Amino acid sequence: MQNIKYLFAGLLFGILLVKSEVISWFRIQEMFRLQSFHMYGIIGSAIIVGMISVMIIKHFKIKTLTGDAIVIPDKKFSWGNVYGGLIFGLGWAITGACPGPLFAQIVSGSGFAVTAVTLLSAILGTWVYGLLREKLPH
Amino acid sequence: MDLITQPWPWYVSGPLIGLIVPALLIIGNKTFGISSSLKHICAACIPANISFFKYDWKKENWNMFFVVGIVLGGFLAAQYLSANHPVNINPQTHALLQQQGVKDFNGLLPKDIFSFGELLTLRGFIFMVAGGFLVGFGTRYANGCTSGHAIMGISNLQWPSLVATCCFMAGGFIMSWFILPYLLRL
Numbered sequence: 001m002q003n004i005k006y007l008f009a010g011l012l013f014g015i016l017l018v019k020s021e022v023i024s025w026f027r028i029q030e031m032f033r034l035q036s037f038h039m040y041g042i043i044g045s046a047i048i049v050g051m052i053s054v055m056i057i058k059h060f061k062i063k064t065l066t067g068d069a070i071v072i073p074d075k076k077f078s079w080g081n082v083y084g085g086l087i088f089g090l091g092w093a094i095t096g097a098c099p100g101p102l103f104a105q106i107v108s109g110s111g112f113a114v115t116a117v118t119l120l121s122a123i124l125g126t127w128v129y130g131l132l133r134e135k136l137p138h
Numbered sequence: 139m140d141l142i143t144q145p146w147p148w149y150v151s152g153p154l155i156g157l158i159v160p161a162l163l164i165i166g167n168k169t170f171g172i173s174s175s176l177k178h179i180c181a182a183c184i185p186a187n188i189s190f191f192k193y194d195w196k197k198e199n200w201n202m203f204f205v206v207g208i209v210l211g212g213f214l215a216a217q218y219l220s221a222n223h224p225v226n227i228n229p230q231t232h233a234l235l236q237q238q239g240v241k242d243f244n245g246l247l248p249k250d251i252f253s254f255g256e257l258l259t260l261r262g263f264i265f266m267v268a269g270g271f272l273v274g275f276g277t278r279y280a281n282g283c284t285s286g287h288a289i290m291g292i293s294n295l296q297w298p299s300l301v302a303t304c305c306f307m308a309g310g311f312i313m314s315w316f317i318l319p320y321l322l323r324l
Contacts, residue, residue, distance in 0.1 A: 003203040010207020018215035020151030024246040032314035035228040041148030049156025050293030077298035084279025085302040089309015091272025098284040099172040104212030118270035125274025126176040130190035
């Protein structure tokens with residue numbers, strides 16, 4: 001039951017993904033063709049708000065609801081950030097979905113249940129990465 | 139009610155998405171990120187003795203609750219909070235896509251590409267099956283996606299996340315400008 005709060009957080013995120021049209025394949029095409037500010041505005045303003053929030057949390061040493069210190073692990077660089085990033089970018093432009101929208105597209109309207117196939121395929125892609133991980137350059 | 143059912147402008151939805159970062163940190167010391175859920179699904183369902191998937195995925199349960207929430211929220215928004223207008227994209231994008239072979243502009247995705255019938259065509263297979271594979275493989279290889287790297291990582295001033303985000307964009311530009319026009323014509 002502890003985890004129900006994350007379900008609600010996800011629910012709000014899901015509503016935002018649909019209402020902002022981030023899950024729209026058309027919006028993603030517009031973004032990559034540099035023909036609209038919409039997606040850049042969303043990602044950019046989300047980053048600014050996130051950044052200010054993290055600064056406030058660190059500066060005032062804000063604690064979690066249960067009183068623990070908030071810890072944000074650092075991201076270590078690997079060449080996987082580059083190779084994997086490029087591969088993901090190719091897929092993002094084809095499917096019009098990054099992983100969050102993958103989950104929301106399925107229920108986004110009549111006929112789009114077919115994108116469950118896209119999600120299953122993404123799970124398969126993740127699995128194949130795990131399988132080949134030691135052979136890939138990082 | 140109109141304000142709700144209209145698409146929400148970027149300056150409303152973007153900052154609200156940004157607030158998920160502190161919300162997750164404060165309610166449970168969790169860092170925002172979605173693509174890990176795909177890894178946990180692999181670890182829970184098809185670990186196949188691969189060391190990458192041998193860890194206590196139950197400890198990462200919160201992430202699964204979060205993505206189930208996304209599905210529910212997506213459903214609520216699409217069913218009850220939307221007027222189902224076509225996406226109001228730039229007319230130039232519309233014209234270009236039409237010229238490249240997209241016919242249906244009525245939904246959030248083009249139905250002439252994303253449908254069960256199309257799955258058995260080469261084009262449909264590439265857009266749904268191959269595309270999804272690249273998203274899953276690429277995000278895990280990059281160790282994060284738009285939420286984990288672009289929003290969470292850059293918010294926390296992590297330069298590897300900035301590198302990853304630039305590569306996401308570069309991959310998208312390469313696909314949209316140089317490859318997609320051919321794929322759409324298949």
